[in-house]
Amino acid sequence: MEKRIACNDVVPGCTFTATAATEEELLKKVLAHAAQAHGITDVTPELTAKVKSALRDHLPREVD
Numbered sequence: 001m002e003k004r005i006a007c008n009d010v011v012p013g014c015t016f017t018a019t020a021a022t023e024e025e026l027l028k029k030v031l032a033h034a035a036q037a038h039g040i041t042d043v044t045p046e047l048t049a050k051v052k053s054a055l056r057d058h059l060p061r062e063v064d
Contacts, residue, residue, distance in 0.1 A: 001058065002020060002057075002059070003058060004026075004056050004057070004058035005017065005018055005054050010050055010054050014018060016033050018030065019058050021028050026055065
């Protein structure tokens, strides 16, 4: 099962979403997005906890 995040759950109004096979891969995508879109380069333990609480399990759609 993949992992998914909607940045809006952490930063209201942001439309970024991402999915990845693992939590680790997803967190890498989130860190890159946070730096580029929000200028966040210092990731505090509080921010990490908030991001992790926004992660959701995601069933990939089947492709015909």
